Amino acid sequence: ADCPLFDCGVLFVMTTCDIPDELITAFKQFKKSRKTKRAFIIKVNMEELIVEEECVVEDIEDIAEFAEEELPESAPRFIVYSGEYTHRDGRKSYPMLFIYYSPPTTIALNTLYVSTKSRLTDKMQMMKICMVRDIDDPSIRFPVNNFKHF
Numbered sequence: 001a002d003c004p005l006f007d008c009g010v011l012f013v014m015t016t017c018d019i020p021d022e023l024i025t026a027f028k029q030f031k032k033s034r035k036t037k038r039a040f041i042i043k044v045n046m047e048e049l050i051v052e053e054e055c056v057v058e059d060i061e062d063i064a065e066f067a068e069e070e071l072p073e074s075a076p077r078f079i080v081y082s083g084e085y086t087h088r089d090g091r092k093s094y095p096m097l098f099i100y101y102s103p104p105t106t107i108a109l110n111t112l113y114v115s116t117k118s119r120l121t122d123k124m125q126m127m128k129i130c131m132v133r134d135i136d137d138p139s140i141r142f143p144v145n146n147f148k149h150f
Contacts, residue, residue: 016112016115016116016119017044017045017049017050017051017112017115017116018049018050018051019050019051019116019119019120019123020050020051020052023042023051023052023053024123024124026040026053027040027053027080027124030056030080030082031082031096034094035058035082036082036083036084036094037058037059037060037061037082037083037084038056038057038058038059038060038081038082039056039057039060039063039066039079039080039081039082040053040056040079040080040082041053041054041055041056041057041071041077041078041079042054042077042078042079042080042120043075043077043078044076044109044112044113044116046109046112049112051078051116051120054077057070060081063079063081063099067079067101067132071101071103072103073103074103074104074105075103075105075109076100076101076102076103076105076109076110076113077101078098078099078100078101078113078117078120079098079099079101080096080097080098080099080124080126081096081097081099082094082095082096083095083096083097095128096126096128097128097129097130098121098124098126098128098129098130099129099130099131099132100113100117100129100130100131100132101132102114102131102132102133103133104133
């Protein structure tokens, strides 16, 4: 049977990036530290098609301000933000939030990040996930300032 989607004779295959074990090991070390107000920044290496740690940033008072000042305006990033939440009974927990920062960029770059996000969050065992397209959008502050909602 003829399929109009393949009339041109080209089959498109979505490629995701490799996620090296070294990245997961580095993330586990970040997670174990139990320090708060810090971020584990991850980027896609376009030449090698691998996901790699860009940096760890300490003492972030305002994640939205940090993102606006420090993240590239036209390149996506994955950010794991570590916070602290004090429960009513005084116990402390250290929730982590996975933020997919996706500013306007090329379709190819955006597709590469989107196709990698699910596998990456699975390997990192992240449960709290949000997406931010615009740094000026106040929604980036909500999840970080309201960990109790997660």
